[in-house]
Amino acid sequence: MSETPFPETGPQDDDLAPAKNISAGLAPPARLSGPIPWVIAILIALVVIAAAGGLSLRNLAQNARADLADAVTVQIIEADEEARTVQAQAAAKALGAHPLVTTVRVVPEDELQELLEPWLGRGAASENVPIPALIDVELIRRASGDELAQLQSALDAALEPMGGTARVDAQSQWLRPVYDALSALQYLALALIILVSLATAAAVWLASRNAFINHRETVEIVHLLGGTDKQVTRMFERSVIQEAAFGALIGLLLGLGAVWLLGQQFASLDSGMVGGGGLRMLDWAIIAAIPVGGVCLALITGRITIGYALRSML
Amino acid sequence: MNDRPAEIVKFDNVGLRYGTDPEVLTDLSFTLFPGSFYFLTGASGAGKTSLLKLLYLSQRPSRGSIRMFGKDMITLPRGRLPDFRRRMGVVFQNFRLVPHLSAFDNVALPLRLAGTDEAKVRRSVTDMLEWVGLSHRMHAIPETMSGGEQQRTAIARAVIARPQILIADEPTGNVDPEMALKLLRLFEALNHRVGTTVIVATHDVHLLKKVPESLIMRLNKGRLSDPTGALRYPPAPKSRPSVAGGGMMGAGTMGAGK
Numbered sequence: 404m405s406e407t408p409f410p411e412t413g414p415q416d417d418d419l420a421p422a423k424n425i426s427a428g429l430a431p432p433a434r435l436s437g438p439i440p441w442v443i444a445i446l447i448a449l450v451v452i453a454a455a456g457g458l459s460l461r462n463l464a465q466n467a468r469a470d471l472a473d474a475v476t477v478q479i480i481e482a483d484e485e486a487r488t489v490q491a492q493a494a495a496k497a498l499g500a501h502p503l504v505t506t507v508r509v510v511p512e513d514e515l516q517e518l519l520e521p522w523l524g525r526g527a528a529s530e531n532v533p534i535p536a537l538i539d540v541e542l543i544r545r546a547s548g549d550e551l552a553q554l555q556s557a558l559d560a561a562l563e564p565m566g567g568t569a570r571v572d573a574q575s576q577w578l579r580p581v582y583d584a585l586s587a588l589q590y591l592a593l594a595l596i597i598l599v600s601l602a603t604a605a606a607v608w609l610a611s612r613n614a615f616i617n618h619r620e621t622v623e624i625v626h627l628l629g630g631t632d633k634q635v636t637r638m639f640e641r642s643v644i645q646e647a648a649f650g651a652l653i654g655l656l657l658g659l660g661a662v663w664l665l666g667q668q669f670a671s672l673d674s675g676m677v678g679g680g681g682l683r684m685l686d687w688a689i690i691a692a693i694p695v696g697g698v699c700l701a702l703i704t705g706r707i708t709i710g711y712a713l714r715s716m717l
Numbered sequence: 718m719n720d721r722p723a724e725i726v727k728f729d730n731v732g733l734r735y736g737t738d739p740e741v742l743t744d745l746s747f748t749l750f751p752g753s754f755y756f757l758t759g760a761s762g763a764g765k766t767s768l769l770k771l772l773y774l775s776q777r778p779s780r781g782s783i784r785m786f787g788k789d790m791i792t793l794p795r796g797r798l799p800d801f802r803r804r805m806g807v808v809f810q811n812f813r814l815v816p817h818l819s820a821f822d823n824v825a826l827p828l829r830l831a832g833t834d835e836a837k838v839r840r841s842v843t844d845m846l847e848w849v850g851l852s853h854r855m856h857a858i859p860e861t862m863s864g865g866e867q868q869r870t871a872i873a874r875a876v877i878a879r880p881q882i883l884i885a886d887e888p889t890g891n892v893d894p895e896m897a898l899k900l901l902r903l904f905e906a907l908n909h910r911v912g913t914t915v916i917v918a919t920h921d922v923h924l925l926k927k928v929p930e931s932l933i934m935r936l937n938k939g940r941l942s943d944p945t946g947a948l949r950y951p952p953a954p955k956s957r958p959s960v961a962g963g964g965m966m967g968a969g970t971m972g973a974g975k
Contacts, residue, residue, distance in 0.1 A: 624813050627775060628874075629803035630830045632796070717775060717795060 439610040443650025444657060446603045447697050450596050451658025452665075454690055455682065457592030463680035464585040467578065473545050477558065478570045479536040490567035491536035497561035503542050503550055510537040546573065600700060607643065607701040611708035614639055626716060636709045640702065647701035651694030659690075723787065725751045725882060725914050726772065731781030733767055740779070741767050742939045749916070751881065754908050756925050757918040759936035765918040766810065766886055768936065772916065773807045773884050774798055786881070803831050806875035806913075808885035812867045814859040820846065820870045821855040827878040845873045849903070864891040872900060876907050882914045883907060889924060901927050 477494060481487035491509050498507045515534055523532060546554070551571055558569040615622065622635050669680070682690075726749040733742040742764045749755065759765050770776040771783060774790065783790040786801060793801070806827070814823045825842045833841075846855050849869040859867055868891055875883060883904065889897035905928060907913045919925070925933060935942045 620813070621815050623775075624815055625826070625830065626799075627773060627802060627807060627813075628827045628830055629799045631799045634830060717777060717798070 440650035444653035447654025448657035453595040455662040458686040459680040477538040482533040506541040508539045604704045607704040611705045643705035647698045651697040727784040729782040754931040763936040764939040806880035806883045810886040812871040
């Protein structure tokens with residue numbers, strides 16, 4: 404030890420500034436080899452898949468509603484083909500005069516047979532099974548129950564002299580169970596996202612508590628040397644952020660991979676309804692924000708956990 | 718005009734118990750003044766470490782009042798404790814160095830926590846490590862250092878910020894007599910040149926004679942006795958003059974217990 408007097412270079416009061424973020428160097432280097440980044444990766448992947456599924460279902464339902472909400476189908480049920488054609492023309496005329504109707508289209512016989520072909524076979528529909536005439540009707544807006552009743556009355560009045568009958572089907576009504584099912588699936592996706600977020604928070608809570616317990620000695624030393632709770636909390640923030648960011652990135656890639664595969668599978672169904680469930684730019688932006696949200700959630704959870712743990716210390 | 722310096726520590730009827738166990742410290746009342754040098758002695762289990770914990774604000778008492786730097790430490794919110802801890806330097810019995818930090822970074826810790834300019838930190842820590850003879854070990858981490866090196870690092874860390882109070886718990890327990898004397902001289906230099914109040918807990922009776930102007934507080938089964946008049950009021954007169962440059966009074970001015 405030096406025989407010289409006490410060093411003169413100790414800090415003076417004017418050297419002291421508000422404490423800076425020196426805490427990062429206090430914490431041991433973050434280890435990415437532990438289970439937490441991988442747990443976070445799995446959870447983020449699940450959130451990405453659930454979010455993509457939920458958004459896709461929302462788009463699908465919105466597209467279907469937009470297509471069908473202001474349309475009705477009119478059926479003319481008449482076994483005799485000639486009478487059926489006459490009644491269809493009369494019904495189309497009556498519908499065209501109705502103020503609620505914008506366009507009327509009698510579905511051609513060929514198109515009807517094409518529609519039924521997968522079930523009844525080629526040519527079977529017209530020869531063996533009398534099929535109703537169909538009229539596609541576009542309305543100026545979604546019709547209420549009363550308005551649909553008025554439309555039905557107008558048709559009844561037009562067909563009564565010919566002894567025919569017609570039935571008005573609002574497409575949105577017969578698709579209601581489908582809409583309800585889609586809504587239920589969206590809520591399911593939302594519930595899954597919430598549950599997985601809670602699981603992520605719980606995983607970070609456990610990891611932060613363990614980290615705090617493992618480094619309690621260092622925390623006590625820092626406290627006794629004049630470190631503030633904020634400085635101690637920052638000790639742990641860097642490793643929380645690093646582990647969460649690593650896990651979130653891996654989770655995003657895994658999730659996107661799964662979404663792409665599912666997208667390919669559904670695309671191969673070549674169904675018009677499924678085609679309406681594609682993701683838009685805003686949806687992709689939401690999905691890209693999930694890892695950022697995951698890191699923020701981990702950071703907030705870590706801060707709260709360490710804050711509570713510090714309160715037990717003087 | 719009263720030239721007695723303002724009290725720096727005042728214990729009033731302090732008791733401490735852990736949980737529901739009997740009190741380990743009982744009815745402690747004393748006052749410490751700036752610039753004084755104290756030895757705290759007593760057999761193992763007498764309560765020395767518990768008393769030091771109260772002094773370095775690691776523990777709140779079960780009863781009584783503690784004032785430090787003119788503030789009531791009992792009612793002080795825990796958020797304000799760091800301000801007062803930064804005025805103290807502590808040498809822990811088992812050093813308590815941060816295991817993954819180098820000697821340099823351990824010594825720099827109090828300055829960095831206080832927000833000291835990094836250039837100043839480097840200069841101060843380099844000088845301090847040179848002073849304690851550890852310039853060549855500044856990048857060593859504690860597990861690669863000998864007991865003596867760790868102890869000197871802990872001492873350098875305790876004094877680097879020129880604390881108003883230095884509290885040392887058995888600081889010479891792990892070194893040979895020659896090194897123990899050198900460490901003691903370091904504390905004296907801090908006491909004389911900076912005016913730091915020094916409190917050294919030790920059970921080494923030979924050490925007590927090495928600092929003639931020191932005052933001795935003896936703990937026996939959690940109660941204080943007063944072999945040198947350290948706790949008497951008015952304080953026992955001592956003859957060390959004030960130290961030029963240090964700006965503080967000698968140890969003879971301390972005292973004042975209830």
